[in-house]
Amino acid sequence: MNTINFEFGVYSLGERFPDAIGKVLPAQERIENIIQMAKWADEAGLDVFGVGEHHRLDFVTSSYAMILAAIARETKNIKLASSLSVISTADPVRVYEDFATLDLLSCGRTEIILGRGLYLESFSLFGVSLDDYDKLFEEKLGLFMKLQEKEVVNWHGEFRTPLRDAQIAPRPVQSKIPIWIGVGGTPGSAIRAGKLGLNMALGLLAGAPERVQHLTNLYWQAASVAGHDLSQLKVSVTGHSYLADSGEQAIREFAPCYNQYMAYGLKDRGMPFYPISAEQMMPQRAANEILAVGSAEELAEKILYQHELFGHLRFMGQFDMGNQSMARVEKAIDLLANKVAPIVHRSLNK
Template sequence: MAAKENAGIEIGIYTLADIGPDPITGNALTAKERVKEIIQAAKLADEAGLDVFGVGEHHRLDYASSSPVVLLAAIAQITKQIRLTSTTSVLSTLDPVRLFEDFATLDLLSDGRAEILAGRGAFIESFPLFGYSTNDYDELFEEHMDLLLQLTQNETVTWSGKFRPSLWNAEIAPRPVQETLPIWIGVGGTPESAVRAGRFGVGMALAILGGNPRRFKPFVDLYRQAGIDAGHAPETLKVGVTGHAYIAKTTQQAKNEFYPYYSNYWGYVNRQRGMGTRMSRDDFEHMASPDTALFVGSPQQVVEKILTQYELFGHQRFLAQLDIGGQPFKNVAKGIEMLATEIAPIVRRETGK
């Protein structure tokens, strides 16, 4: 692991598999076409030398991935090096035993490249779908995380809780290739979530989608302090940053090309949440300004943003979401190539010092 750490931070990409119409052409992909593109993007990312590929979970017709592990299993067969993670698994409404066994199987298929990024999810469709109540939002997550961590540590588990049947000397199979399956918690905007990730001693993946990244510094401090207070070794407390990104030769070109898609993306995400707001070009220019967390610009601009955040957080991983808003695949492929060849080498060199 030491050699890897000296190589600087891990850099990768993730997708939520949104299916939006292209705002330029009006065309929308089918779920089948979207899934094929995601697998192709993962293959490109692996061949280009990126470190991590993530797939999200949503239970809606305007997303193509309700089962990240199935997509990641397909990806495992056509990739060699890249680590494979959910981004995120909605742990509150998943059975932890099933989740662990699925990802342990993925670990066998991928020769030890599987990880779980667990979160509470931005949408709540999965609660009625699987028979859970949103009144138990926090309690469910806490209990399921407690069980999931026991499953990663023990081949046989005895456990009892409130929301699922008890386990008595239950055999948890298969066991993964990795000694311990890596677990992360996705944290959006609450200090309680950061403290919880630290207390559990798992990685914390910060979703920083806009604004000044400095406002997330207290979360990182809370996470590390909670981890140390709970008795976890500081070097095991890993921080990841995830964010929206678009890369082009110049920052102006990146903004011009990305604006229609980003405005489109927030248009349909806001509609999904019952809000009718649209993003103006002025709003976008503000969101993409140099001191914000939106990774839109030339390779140099994106490098500067990543390194600024690294100075703030000292994080171990950066994941970019490149494929949002109904973009054609050629845009995504270009972004993967530029991230891997023009950004990753500089960031790894600077953070590996």
């Protein structure tokens, strides 16, 4: 019998939104907390830790690769990933150099999730036009993939100067840095990832998983038509998450943080948000709901339910959202590693 190696991880976007009384965590403390989370995840035996890219005063992760580099020297086994890298507005050569260096620092533990991101501040910050949204992503993704192939690269495109016998250094420990494509709800993004034979990181926030099953179906179909070996490809599911000893406790500890996080984030984007009480959120613990909040047993059941729909082999949770206390985050990481993971592994490898 072939063993199914299902992976578990956590990630942070590094937001520093005001709490219920308007207090904002200092940037230095927020970064230290992210590093501590990664250390806990590594010590607990989780598989991957991610840090997302944002370029705003209410986030601390504009230089996310540097944070991952600090984590690399504080951990031993855990894979380190972006979650995600906004390749549309970055120089792929610079991003590749950063992550190749990270791979050297971590002794070959680096991965990268490339995408377009939810926030758009990086477009004006780095002088690129939203009018070129799709073309930028396609061209820069293609260049990043080409940089993996050779040490000396020749390339030309529309949005940056050509590369002529360009020496791309350093080279990573791995022959190629594993690439994932971040996908929200856009079918074209899922199809692109499948056609290119790249892994897909599916961001799921709420609702019924059946509503997004078409995305994974499109991904697997596109990969198959393109002739890729499906056994070499992976899908991950990422999203808002929290664990406690009981499902009711998890919801009651999570709901205030969720409301604070969502209210601030949507207000900044000019969108209304209506707080959800803990009682209203309780049904989200069911296996056929996406929100990854509950007891260890409930989350394990949810992951197994989604595995049947998506065929995914990785779960990554955002446990620190909304100023959740570090003590509770540590507890949630422990439950994921020592309760959820064993249940899922046993069930998938009967």
